[in-house]
Amino acid sequence: MTPEQILLQELADTWHSTIPLSAFMQICPRRYDGIQFEVSAPLEPNINLHHTMFAGSIYTLMTLTGWGMLWLKQREAVVEGSIVLADANIRYHAPVTSAPLARVRWPGGDLSALAGGKRVKQSLTVELICGETLCASFSGLYVSLPGH
Amino acid sequence: MTPEQILLQELADTWHSTIPLSAFMQICPRRYDGIQFEVSAPLEPNINLHHTMFAGSIYTLMTLTGWGMLWLKQREAVVEGSIVLADANIRYHAPVTSAPLARVRWPGGDLSALAGGKRVKQSLTVELICGETLCASFSGLYVSLPGH
Numbered sequence: 001m002t003p004e005q006i007l008l009q010e011l012a013d014t015w016h017s018t019i020p021l022s023a024f025m026q027i028c029p030r031r032y033d034g035i036q037f038e039v040s041a042p043l044e045p046n047i048n049l050h051h052t053m054f055a056g057s058i059y060t061l062m063t064l065t066g067w068g069m070l071w072l073k074q075r076e077a078v079v080e081g082s083i084v085l086a087d088a089n090i091r092y093h094a095p096v097t098s099a100p101l102a103r104v105r106w107p108g109g110d111l112s113a114l115a116g117g118k119r120v121k122q123s124l125t126v127e128l129i130c131g132e133t134l135c136a137s138f139s140g141l142y143v144s145l146p147g148h
Numbered sequence: 149m150t151p152e153q154i155l156l157q158e159l160a161d162t163w164h165s166t167i168p169l170s171a172f173m174q175i176c177p178r179r180y181d182g183i184q185f186e187v188s189a190p191l192e193p194n195i196n197l198h199h200t201m202f203a204g205s206i207y208t209l210m211t212l213t214g215w216g217m218l219w220l221k222q223r224e225a226v227v228e229g230s231i232v233l234a235d236a237n238i239r240y241h242a243p244v245t246s247a248p249l250a251r252v253r254w255p256g257g258d259l260s261a262l263a264g265g266k267r268v269k270q271s272l273t274v275e276l277i278c279g280e281t282l283c284a285s286f287s288g289l290y291v292s293l294p295g296h
Contacts, residue, residue: 020193020195059207059208089238
């Protein structure tokens with residue numbers, strides 16, 4: 001495994017062992033290149049009564065994608081912080097009819113304050129793609145508190 | 149069982165049989181008096197790595213509470229509509245440390261257009277209470293499409 005794959009495996013293990021819902025949803029970190037991070041989930045455990053992806057599952061997948069990006073960036077910066085979501089906004093554009101991909105780009109941000117014992121706030125925008133269709137847009141404000 | 153209890157049981161069955169995530173989360177409609185609707189979920193299947201309620205679970209519980217209110221109101225008005233969430237906003241105020249209650253009040257709204265084959269839009273505000281603390285606020289725009 002590449003260092004990147006090892007890191008994504010550790011992130012998946014962290015999610016699945018501490019957040020039962022993420023294991024039930026089969027949320028899986030897919031790709032990270034230092035700038036963009038992608039996460040997937042299969043449709044089956046996440047369907048609604050219209051047989052498309054449930055709004056709650058879509059939101060949860062996108063929330064964790066943003067959370068994971070910040071977790072990865074903290075690892076890179078060798079700082080520790082306990083990441084929580086402060087607020088979020090989501091728009092559903094189109095039904096999700098097959099396994100989607102959630103995608104976030106790192107907009108830049110300085111995490112070094114964590115090393116000095118100060119909290120960091122980071123806004124992130126996540127897109128949900130199904131095939132070539134943009135199905136949902138999410139923006140969240142994350143706060144990372146110094147220490148574990 | 150009272151007519152209200154029968155209706156809430158039918159709503160719970162609908163959720164659990166068509167949305168696997170709602171069954172995993174053990175989401176349970178609690179009380180409905182025609183104006184206010186309350187829904188609960190236990191903490192255990194919904195924890196995060198801080199051992200409080202996971203942000204995705206909080207959102208999902210609140211989303212379904214709003215959805216359920218519209219479903220109940222459609223039943224009362226004897227109209228049929230397929231309810232979807234268009235967009236939503238959530239603010240997390242405090243960690244949820246024990247089983248919370250999500251609560252929505254019907255703000256008034258006319259669903260009769262559904263009988264005429266027209267869609268209905270309805271904004272709903274949901275609060276999440278834990279003990280006496282307001283832990284999260286949600287507002288969502290729901291759209292109901294005529295027919296099943």
